[in-house]
Amino acid sequence: MRGNRKGGVVFDDLDASLAALLADAAALPEVRAADVSFAVPDKDFTPGQPTLDLFLHEVQENRALRDVTPILRPMPADGWQSEQPPLRVDCTYLVTAWSPKTGALRAAEEHRLLGRALLWLGRFPVLPDQYAQGTLRTPPQPYPLATSVAQTREGQSMGEFWTALGIAPRPAFSLTVTIAMQPFPETETFPALSAVQLRTGLIDEPELYGRVLDAQLDGVVGAAVTLVEANHTVASDGSGEFRFGAVPFGSYTLAVTSAGHPDTSRRIDYEYAAQAHDVILTGP
Incomplete structure (x- = not known):
């Protein structure tokens, strides 16, 4: 029987994986030097240095990727192990850039940082394995961690979102990572075909x-x-x-x-x- 992955731990590990990606030595200098936050970007969020904030604001099952076919794996000794397929879950972050400067200098720095972050994250249609942290690494995810950037659902408006946070709308883009979560820890074993x-x-x-x-x-x-x-x-x-x-x-x-x-x-x-x-x- 395989242990169940706790949802909160997976989200924490996804945060850590994205932070590792943004801190990579190959990233653009502004991105690599910026602080990375996962806090709610509300009226009380006032970082004291250039910061990229990745706010996880939506978690939704990806129904298009739902599979009902059991997964079969060979056992080390003999036979097969069967388990239910995991959920495929879209984790969507709102990415914003923050500068401690004022006026036009603040806007210029935030726009530059946000643009550099979009260019860097846009390089990765999947999150490379070397950035995976915690339970996203061990055991490894059964599917590649697909990503998409700057995608907006039809009919979706951010006006109410910013109003709820109590601040004026800011430049932002979305980052969605699709992870696998296993709510069914039970497994079945079958003897090998003789x-x-x-x-x-x-x-x-x-x-x-x-x-x-x-x-x-x-x-x-x-x-x-x-x-x-x-x-x-x-x-x-x-x-x-x-x-x-x-x-x-x-x-x-x-x-x-x-x-x-x-x-x-x-x-x-x-x-x-x-x-x-x-x-x-x-x-x-």
């Missing part, structure tokens, strides 16, 4: 057939298999297989007795597309 058995039949001569298997899925030889409604009993062969010919399609009960196993029965629907029906015995 053999493939091909069962054949004639299209114009259908038969009700199957195998009697023990708890280890090995064939049980000599089990008495009774088709209750037809009052017909056969014995399973050397591979545990049994067959009933000339049986009309319909619902039946298969009753099985075998030495060393409790008597077992199961209801089946025998149809043209469902002719094979196995019976698994428990015990001894």
